[in-house]
Amino acid sequence: MARPIKVNVPRYLIDLNNPEHWLYTASPPISRADGRPSEEMAVFIRPDDSGQKLFAMTDSIMYKSDPATFVMRPHEHHIGYETWFLDSGSADLYVNGQVTRLEPGSLYHMQPYMLHSMFMHEDVKFRGFFQHWSGTDNVPITQLMEHYQPGLKAKYWEAGLQGLVSDHYIHESFDCVRVSNEEMSALRHPDRPLAKFELDGVTVKLMVGRWECAGVREINYFEFKEGFKAETVEFPLYRELYYVREGKIKFKIFSDEFIAYKDCLVDIPKYIAHSIEALTDSAMYDMGGMTCWYNFLYDYTTILKKYPERANDPAEIETVKKTNGCQIKSFGL
Numbered sequence: 376m377a378r379p380i381k382v383n384v385p386r387y388l389i390d391l392n393n394p395e396h397w398l399y400t401a402s403p404p405i406s407r408a409d410g411r412p413s414e415e416m417a418v419f420i421r422p423d424d425s426g427q428k429l430f431a432m433t434d435s436i437m438y439k440s441d442p443a444t445f446v447m448r449p450h451e452h453h454i455g456y457e458t459w460f461l462d463s464g465s466a467d468l469y470v471n472g473q474v475t476r477l478e479p480g481s482l483y484h485m486q487p488y489m490l491h492s493m494f495m496h497e498d499v500k501f502r503g504f505f506q507h508w509s510g511t512d513n514v515p516i517t518q519l520m521e522h523y524q525p526g527l528k529a530k531y532w533e534a535g536l537q538g539l540v541s542d543h544y545i546h547e548s549f550d551c552v553r554v555s556n557e558e559m560s561a562l563r564h565p566d567r568p569l570a571k572f573e574l575d576g577v578t579v580k581l582m583v584g585r586w587e588c589a590g591v592r593e594i595n596y597f598e599f600k601e602g603f604k605a606e607t608v609e610f611p612l613y614r615e616l617y618y619v620r621e622g623k624i625k626f627k628i629f630s631d632e633f634i635a636y637k638d639c640l641v642d643i644p645k646y647i648a649h650s651i652e653a654l655t656d657s658a659m660y661d662m663g664g665m666t667c668w669y670n671f672l673y674d675y676t677t678i679l680k681k682y683p684e685r686a687n688d689p690a691e692i693e694t695v696k697k698t699n700g701c702q703i704k705s706f707g708l
């Protein structure tokens with residue numbers, strides 16, 4: 376008895392601006408006098424098989440705050456990490472007694488026990504990536520509640536369950552000191568990377584260090600020159616999640632080819648070989664971040680610069696790649 380072959384080809388390319396690519400939408404219960412929720416969220420990727428809850432991603436519209444009723448009550452998470460990209464508009468970000476004005480192009484990375492809050496000067500678009508945050512499990516379930524019985528989610532919140540099970544703890548209001556963007560350590564911008572490595576056709580900028588993610592991942596920004604190419608090994612060990620911010624990048628997965636552009640995610644399962652080619656000058660974040668890029672590039676560029684005889688030994692370079700989980704076989708212009 377033979378069964379027909381059936382294969383599930385995943386959606387590799389996710390255009391954040393295409394509602395057909397949304398997994399589901401969500402928002403907290405309405406608590407404002409103007410009848411709007413504080414946030415409307417489109418969810419793209421659910422938690423995964425990494426064991427670290429790394430691949431949940433949301434695209435939120437945070438609605439303009441009302442200065443007449445706004446009370447800055449910061450919250451913290453005890454286990455989860457969240458990394459948010461501001462894509463449009465402007466907001467004040469409060470972190471651990473400081474406040475600063477966020478502008479588009481920035482990201483901020485919240486570690487457990489960092490108190491944070493925001494005031495929206497206008498409707499703003501935020502893109503969130505998470506690590507170990509239980510809220511990413513709860514949101515689809517509270518959406519189901521609401522689907523079957525409108526109003527049930529508000530009741531669940533009122534019962535205090537949202538705070539108990541979603542790792543979200545609210546604090547009293549306190550006075551904050553206004554500082555510049557540079558003075559707030561959680562706030563990052565590609566103009567101020569933690570480290571920068573210039574290679575053939577690509578600049579790699581470390582934006583969030585592995586030491587800021589409990590050693591689980593790191594966040595790097597890759598800036599490609601037009602014509603840059605890279606190819607993975609035959610069986611890459613890690614799932615990849617790229618967030619394209621500029622330009623056009625061609626991806627090839629076996630015989631499938633597609634072009635990723637600004638505001639696209641590219642989600643590639645582990646073990647699936649792939650290659651990229653920058654069709655224009657381009658830039659993207661590596662949000663999977665399992666490869667120890669910083670450690671790899673630190674050693675690799677040092678060997679290239681100081682030990683040319685070792686740099687010419689493929690076995691030596693292979694060892695540095697293997698030690699740091701680098702899944703790239705070849706790269707360059």
Ligand SMILES: [Fe+2]
Pocket residue numbers: 450451452457485491
């Ligand atoms: Fe938070």
